[in-house]
């Protein structure tokens with residue numbers, strides 16, 4: 001497989017996970033907050049999956065998968081510990097379905113990178129299956145570098161950008177402002193608050209100039 005990175009909105013989409021073990025749980029951890037329609041088909045399930053089923057975040061069908069289970073799948077995650085079942089599930093995927101084959105990635109058409117978020121910041125690391133451990137290591141290093149402060153920083157950048165877009169100033173000036181906010185000093189709460197106040201004044205002032 002050759003791959004491109006992409007962000008997918010899976011809200012209200014049918015996601016079927018075949019298998020209910022450790023790896024299925026790891027995939028579901030990523031999916032339970034995304035308001036997808038999640039179905040797990042597996043004779044056994046981990047405590048987490050059972051808890052999500054109790055909370056109605058996941059529908060668990062406690063049995064081996066059958067072909068009809070996959071008919072409406074938008075995304076299929078094949079994660080049993082039985083190679084024969086994994087091949088059968090993969091082959092039963094409907095046309096155009098996104099398929100993650102956790103045991104033999106090249107037989108699917110998507111894989112899951114190592115990933116973390118800091119609010120609106122999302123960082124993913126892939127080695128295209130060459131070394132999941134290296135992906136994990138680099139991901140951890142980046143998570144240390146882009147620490148919890150980035151959560152609020154992204155909110156600040158978002159709010160500041162909306163104000164800059166409203167301000168009636170030239171395009172190069174807008175870009176210059178946006179570039180300034182990338183300085184490390186803007187990670188500080190006090191500087192963020194002060195900047196937002198100043199930008200609001202700028203918006204008001206440039207509006208008056210036009211009016």
Ligand SMILES: C[C@@]1(CC(=O)O)C2=NC(=C\c3[nH]c(c(CCC(=O)O)c3CC(=O)O)Cc3[nH]c(c(CC(=O)O)c3CCC(=O)O)/C=C3\N/C(=C\2)[C@@H](CCC(=O)O)[C@]3(C)CC(=O)O)/[C@H]1CCC(=O)O
Nearest residue numbers: 102103104105111112114126127128129130131132135136
């Ligand atoms: C990044 C991460 C994300 C996640 O899973 O959430 C992830 N694997 C992680 C860890 C990990 N996986 C494995 C080990 C044991 C050491 C080793 O074998 O090397 C460890 C290390 C550990 O667990 O510490 C074994 C393994 N992995 C794959 C195969 C099958 C194959 O190679 O075909 C086998 C052999 C299975 C077997 O033995 O049967 C395949 C895939 N694993 C991927 C993702 C995709 C490519 C990502 C990339 O390279 O960029 C891909 C292609 C498909 C996919 O699953 O989407 C996650 C780190 C999470 C974190 O950050 O905490």
Ligand SMILES: NC(=O)c1ccc[n+]([C@@H]2O[C@H](COP(=O)([O-])OP(=O)(O)OC[C@H]3O[C@@H](n4cnc5c(N)ncnc54)[C@H](O)[C@@H]3O)[C@@H](O)[C@H]2O)c1
Nearest residue numbers: 019020021022023041042043044064065080081085102103
């Ligand atoms: N992608 C990765 O990062 C990665 C890492 C380690 C292992 N793996 C691979 O992932 C696979 C699963 O590993 P695991 O640790 O989650 O195994 P596990 O033993 O924890 O879970 C396997 C699950 O599959 C279920 N199952 C078995 N046959 C089934 C069938 N016909 N229909 C539905 N469900 C069925 C079992 O009941 C169990 O819930 C293995 O093939 C392993 O090689 C992938």
